[in-house]
Amino acid sequence: MAEMWINMGPQHPMTHGLWNLRVKVDGETIVDAEPEVGYLHRGIEKICEGLTYPQIIPITDRLCYGSSLTWSHLYCQSVEDLMGVEVPERAEYIRVMAIEMQRIASHLMWLAAYAGDLGMSVGFTYTMRDREVFVDLLQALTGSRLTYNYPRIGGVAHDLPPNFDRDSIRAVDYMEGRLKEYEDLFEGSKIFMMRNVGIGLLRKEDALNLGVTGPSLRASGVSYDLRKDMPYSVYPEMDFEVATLDDGDCYARYRVRMDEMWESCKIVRQALQKMPKGRWRMVSPRNAPAGTGLGRVEDPRGEAVMYVVGDGSDKPYRLKIRSPIFVTVSAAPKILVGYKLADVVAIMGGLDMCIGENDR
Amino acid sequence: MAERKLPKSTGIVLKPMKRTGKQLLRTLIFGKPNTVLYPEQKLDLPQIYRGKQVLDFKKCIGCGNCVTVCPNDCMWLEKVDDPELGKIERPGVDIGRCLFCGLCAEVCPTVALHMSTAYELANSERGKLRLSPMDIRDDAFGSTFVEERxxxxxxxxxxxxxxxxxxxxxxxxxxxxxxxxxxxxxxxxxxxxxxxxxxxxxxxxxxxxxxxxxxxxxxSYFEMPEPKLILDNCSGCGACARKCPSNAIYMLEMPGTEKTLKGGKKGKPKKRAVFVFEKCVGCGRCYQACKFDAIEIPGVEK
Amino acid sequence: MNLFEFCYGILHWLVDLVNNLWYWLGDFLPWYFGDFFTAVGDFAASDGHLTFMTILLESVVIIVVALINVLNFLWIFRKLSGRILDFYGPYYVGYRIGGWLQNLADGMKLFIKEIIVPTKADRLGFLLAPVIFVASSLVILSVIPLSVNFGLSTNESGEYVSAGALFALAAFSIAPFAILLAGWSSNNKYTLIGGMRSAAQMMSYEIPLILCAASVFLLAGSFNFVDIVDAQHDVWFLIPLFIGFVVFLICLIAEVEIIPFDLPEAEAELVEGWTTEYGGMRFGLFYMTTAVRSYAGGALATAFFLGGWQGPSFIPDEIWFLIKAYIVYTVFMWLTWSVPRVRIDQMLGLGWKRLLPLAMLNLLIAAALKSGGWF
Missing domain, CATH: 3.30.70.3270 (Alpha-Beta Plaits)
Incomplete structure (x- = not known):
């Protein structure tokens, strides 16, 4: 059969959003691939230049539907760096607990989408059902189900609701039981292992050269996690491990994310234990001084960076967002070539695409 | 690269089938599926859930801070003729554009505006999504609400x-x-x-x-801009004092500025605006009302 | 009384009833008209005509029964998927009977939709493919009896066509042609790949399937369904030919294209595979035919390995047969909703490298059993 280009996207079940992956296939084998992004460009960086600092927080929630809390936390962190605002310790603990819950929810959503890609509806519904537990918790904490708008410059918007500690501990216990079930469901099935082991090999050098970060990098054998390597917030106080594997295939990426969920459960427990009493929010200044602020956090998808330039007024002069997925997607041609057409969904699903933050 | 240990999948597909079989028994015989049958059953929403806005007319002073802080410009101040409160200005909301971020409720200085838990807001006409102040009015809502601030x-x-x-x-x-x-x-x-x-x-x-x-x-967790008077420009017209929603501006006479009238009599002295900053909510309406550039707010342009 | 005699009796009674009126009418007419009336009446009452009409009536009965079963299958498909995946499944339409009417409602909705043919599609092939697919699948049902008495392909004395099982397997394997036609004529890259995959898959899984069936034929000594089922009177072929049963089931899953092997319509990578361009009732036909083929597959597995309609006599034979077919389908569904989809090369590897040797082994066992004189 002659070689032909296939457009997988912008409307395609594989894409999880609006982007286009053009693959050149020879029969079923991929000989070339070319990701095209930008279909979901909303100009968020430009929008932010016209809004005051508190107004930007709900906009940054819209960056990623999977982990909106992480992004607004990142924004607040960078603006606090710019303004020099001290955050109360209780607020830091609440933030860490909330973003770890968000990490679990995000990874569960990834697992759901991944299972759906592999044709495993059961994985989709079970993980989405269990994600609901954490969404409900975050809803009780923040007041919304998807776009939380919870962190504020100088703290968080609300204190913990009553009985939140008890509910979170229960949810984490439930989650740890469920993770065992997922291991049975996914790794217990020979077909899942056939689809994952040795597929989508991303070598360590390639991953480093292409700037891949997050679980995809850690699955390639580089132990690089901003929570450990460049600790922010109260992560130095937490006792957890960075999940790293050497293999760099789809199975390793899956495994790293599963291990991260275990670690996140641990962090949520510790944060609830160590949480001090006190204020959870300080008065935030209206105007930022002229200068720059930088925030770097470990997003569920990789290293996310925000760079804010203030000019003395109540609006940022410039807000630069570094999206981890925008960089990771550039690795697509490197990973895809040589595998089968059906592996495209496994490989690209394994990278955990989120087009909202990618196109901004 | 070291040979890695893969989990054994001895049963080929039996392990997942065991799990799904258990789930089947759970949903078919011993219980019900996890689904919430939406129109009949609804989720329990927490108190702080952010749904449709609710406004307490009596607490609201019509300062317009909610209008200013809204990131989407979906609120506006509307003149309302209330039998009880007279001619007042109250905010309306365009639910179709609302982000439900809750900043308007957070910034309200008198906690007159709340986000209620009503979330079924869809309508077949776009015009009906523009809720006037009367549509979001609920004076009794504040009493059902445990205020966090x-x-x-x-x-x-x-x-x-x-x-x-x-x-x-x-x-x-x-x-x-x-x-x-x-x-x-x-x-x-x-x-x-x-x-x-x-x-x-x-x-x-x-x-x-x-x-x-x-x-x-x-x-309030928001640092609000404080107006600053440039005394030389102030003509004492009192427009700012009339506009101020929280009555924080008073017009005081300045002795020694009386003009001498024709008959040698002295006229009334000039007045100046005096701010009582404890009452100021930072809405900036005095700044907008002043025609003589006598009031400025640092960092804010008109 | 078997189905043929039953239908024949009904028709005979009807023809007699009409003929009485007819001849009575003829008496009022002049002789040349009267003769014509008599000739027509005699033809209607003749044995050849009655037999022909009986066969038509039988087909209608068989197809109606099959379609009711297909509706049940679709209902099981949706309800069981819901319960395994932790949601309700069909619920509101036909609330009292567990949402059973949902499929009828969906069918109605599909009926009133426009049939869209893509501009650059091969119009004839595009419109013909569903017809071939449906017809080749329904014709399988013609030879599968639900019991000794409830079957279509009999002669007047109630004996079944001797190569019924062979015919069923042959009709089962026409479908790849229709799918390839549908995939190619849609003029779309996804459908083309889906059609090619389907052809490769069905051809490679046809061989182990038929080898397993061959071992059954060897033990039963006949291609006739009734003989095959009668041969299982003492022990079901499930027990001596367990390997064959498992291989047969796996091949059936591949043949009816449900999830571990639904590569031709793989939703994630090929959108909907070869059905991408079809809409309205033509898609509905594909959807229904998948259930028809599941029904036929379950019936084949039941007849070949599970003792057909044999069972304690407090339940009618036909119901036994259906119960077994339903159980086979339920196991299919259980498997379907538990596992992901395999890749095409892995799937072909599985077919050629694992299932084919196993099927050969199974055939050897059958041959040994036969030559050993146990069967």
Whole structure:
């Protein structure tokens, strides 16, 4: 059969959003691939230049539907760096607990989408059902189900609701039981292992050269996690491990994310234990001084960076967002070539695409 | 690369089938599926859920801070003719554009605006998504709501009654009232340091003119811009005082500025605006109302 | 009384009833018209005509029964998927009977939709493919009896066509042609790949399937369904030919294209595979035919390995047969909703490298059993 280009996207079940992956296939084998992004460009960086600092927080929630809390936390962190605002310790603990819950929810959503890609509806519904537990918790904490708008410059918007500690501990216990079930469901099935082991090999050098970060990098054998390597917030106080594997295939990426969920459960427990009493929010200044602020956090998808330039007024002069997925997607041609057409969904699903933050 | 240990999948597909079989028994025989059958059953929403806005007309002062803070410009102030409250200005919401971020409720200085848990807001006409103040009015909602923002009882000053007797300053145990002279007037104005105030209410008790009253003030996490008067430009027209939603601007006479009229008689003295910053909510309406560039707010352009 | 005699009796009674009226009418007419009336009446009452009409009536009965079963299958498909995946499944339409009417409602909705043919599609092939697919699948049902008495392909004395099982397997394997036609004529890259995959998959899984069936034929000594089922009177072929049963089931899953092997319509990578361009009732036909083929597959597995309609006699034979077919389908569904989809090369590897040797082994076992004289 002659070689032909296939457009997988912008409307395609594989894409999880609006982007286009053009693959050149020879029969079923991929000989070339070319990701095209930008279909979901909303100009968020430009929008932010016209809004005051508190107004930007709900906009940054819209960056990623999977982990909106992480992004607004990142924004607040960078603006606090710019303004020099001290955050109360209780607020830091609440933030860490909330973003770890968000990490679990995000990874569960990834697992759901991944299972759906592999044709495993059961994985989709079970993980989405269990994600609901954490969404409900975050809803009780923040007041919304998807776009939380919870962190504020100088703290968080609300204190913990009553009985939140008890509910979170229960949810984490439930989650740890469920993770065992997922291991049975996914790794217990020979077909899942056939689809994952040795597929989508991303070598360590390639991953480093292409700037891949997050679980995809850690699955390639580089132990690089901003929570450990460049600790922010109260992560130095937490006792957890960075999940790293050497293999760099789809199975390793899956495994790293599963291990991260275990670690996140641990962090949520510790944060609830160590949480001090006190204020959870300080008065935030209206105007930022002229200068720059930088925030770097470990997003569920990789290293996310925000760079804010203030000019003395109540609006940022410039807000630069570094999206981890925008960089990771550039690795697509490197990973895809040589595998089968059906592996495209496994490989690209394994990278955990989120087009909202990618196109901004 | 070391050979890695893969989990054994001895049963090929039996392990997942065991799990799904258990789930089948759970949903078919021993219980029900996890689904919430939406129109019949609904989720329990927490108190702080952000749904449709609800406005308490009596608490609202019409300052328009909610309009200013809205990131999507989906709120506006509308003139309402209320039989009870007279001619007032109250905010309306375009639900179709609303982000449901809750900043409007958070910034409200008198906690008149709340986010209720109503979320079924869809409509077949786009025009009906523009909710006027009357549509979001619910004066009783605040009583059903446990307010999270802390409130304090603080003395507020009615400058028109104040004679500048300095009794309150002497009485305050925290020493947080200072009598400051107002420029070009012969009056002294008590300035209350609200951060230090512990709500002893002794100043209120001692005030002979009842110019000080204790009122509930909710703590705000937003630093609001403070207006600044450029005295030379002020013509004493009083537009700012009429516009101020929280009555924080008073017009005081400046003695010695009387014009000599034709008959040698002296006319009325010129007036100037005086801000009582404890009452200011930072809405910036005085700044917009001033036609003589006498009021400026640092960092804000018109 | 078997189905043929039953239908024949009904028709005979009807023809007699009409003929009485007819001849009575003829008496009022002049002789040349009367003769014509008599000739027509005699033809209607003749044995050849009655037999022909009986066969038509039988087909209608069989197809109606099959379609009711197909509706049940679709209902099981949706309800069981819901319960395994932790949601309700069909619920509101036909609330009292567990949402059973949902499929009828969906069918109605599909009926009133426009049939859209893509501009650059091969119009004839595009419109013909569903017809071939449906017809080739329904014709399988013609030879599968639900019991000794409830079957279509009999002669007047009630004996079944001797190569019925062979015919069923042959009709089962026409479908790849229709799918390839549908995939190619849609003029779309996804459908083309889906069609090619389908052809490769069905051809490679046809061989182990037929080898397993061959071992059954060897033990039963006949291609006739009734003989095959009668041969299982003492022991079901499930027990001596367990390997064959498992291989047969796996091949059936591949043949009816449900999830571990639904590569031709793989939703994630090929959108909907070869049905991408079809809409309205033509898609509905594909959807229904998948259930028809599941039904036929379950019936084949039941007849070959599970003792057909044999069972304690407090339940009618036909119901036994259906119960077994339903159980086979339920197991299919259980498997379907538990596992992901395999890749095409892995799937072909599985077919050629694992299932084919196993099927050969199974055939050897059958041959040994036969030559050993146990069957």
């Amino acid at each position: 802390q409130k304090r009882m603080l003395p507020t000053l009615d400058l028109s009654k104040c004679t500048g007797c300095e009794k309150c300053a002497g009485e305050c145990p925290e020493m947080c009232i200072a009598m400051m002279p107002v420029d070009r007037t012969d009056r002294n104005k008590p300035e209350i340091n609200l951060a230090k105030c512990k709500s002893h209410a002794k100043c209120v008790a001692v005030c002979p003119e009842k110019a000080l009253t204790m009122t509930e003030v909710y703590e």
